[in-house]
Amino acid sequence: MKRMLAVLVAVLAALAAGAVPAGAAGNWAVTYLDPLPGRFEGGKPYALGFWVLQHGNHPFEGRLGPVGLRLTGEGGKSLLFNGTALPEAGHYATAVVVPEGTWKVQGVQGTFQPYDVGTLVVPGGLKLNPVQKESIDAFVANGRDYWDEVRPPGFPDLPGATVKIDTQRAATEAGPAVVTAAPQEPAASPPATAGRAAEEPGGVPAYTLLLAAAGGALLAAAALRWPPLSRALSRRLSRRRSDDEPGPPADTSSETIVISG
Incomplete structure (x- = not known):
């Protein structure tokens, strides 16, 4: 036994x-930022555009989940700014208002592990971590272009027709319907892990x-x-069959009421 x-x-x-879903088996993505403001001041709003690309070179096809920018400051204080989906595949926007200090910037990437974008000093600027050139080289080698004029920074315009993919972006996944400058203080929760399985709310993974x-x-x-x-x-099955057998029919004659005309 x-x-x-x-x-x-x-x-x-x-x-x-x-x-286990592919995202939980070590899949990964990269967050790219659009051109940034020249300087950040404390307490002022700044609109930021960013891209979430699987393997750093193509939009994720399917249900990605919530995206945004998370800023972690001294003492562990964390600010989360939800992203709103833009028309381009994998393109999002948010607006941030950050107090003075030094902040670690991460891209929240739905089903993928967060990506370290860089370090923001307020007042001052955002120093981006270097992006792997291999990601753009892989995009060129693949020969599939997903964007028109508006595209991730550094990604060249490839010849041929634009490839359209279904990203299944839902308003509940992409954040609020309009860009907001109000940061959200996230509730205490376990740290994000690589490959969080994409699931329907309240559902059970297959x-x-x-x-x-x-x-x-x-x-x-x-x-x-x-x-x-x-x-x-x-023995258990025998008892269950015995309990399920119907009993003798009840005598309902005494409950019948006859009304004569």
Whole structure:
């Protein structure tokens, strides 16, 4: 029996490894910022455009999830500015109002792990982390262009027709319907992990149902091979059939009322 249980655990672990969504298996994305203001002052609003590109070279096709910019300051204070989807695939905008200080800037990328954009000093400027040239080289080598005149900074205009993809952007995922300058103080929550599975609100990921079904089937097989468990299940099923059998029909004649004309 111990050997059978060990096999059951091994099979479920193998199913779990193969059923986790791609985003949870190490997929990644990059946040690029549009041209920035020359200087940031404390307490003033600034509109910022940014791009979230899978593998750093193409828009994510499907349900991405919430995006935005997160600023983390001294003492761990965090400000989250939700992004609003723009017409271009993978393009978003937000407006920030930041107090004076030094802030770490991260791109919140929906189902992908946050991306370190750079360091913002207020008053002062935003020093961007260097972007890997290989991402743009891969975009050129792939030969698929997703944008017209408005495109990520540094991405050349490729010859040929523009490739249209379905990004399934929903207002509830992209943030508020209009750009807002009011930062949101995020509630305490576990840190974002790589590949958070894209799910419907309140739903259950499909791979958990697969694991449950596989576990039930293996437990049933174990019961058939282990006599004590098999007999216990048989007795339980017999009692359930007995409880489900209908009783004798009730005599309703005494409850019948006859009204004569």
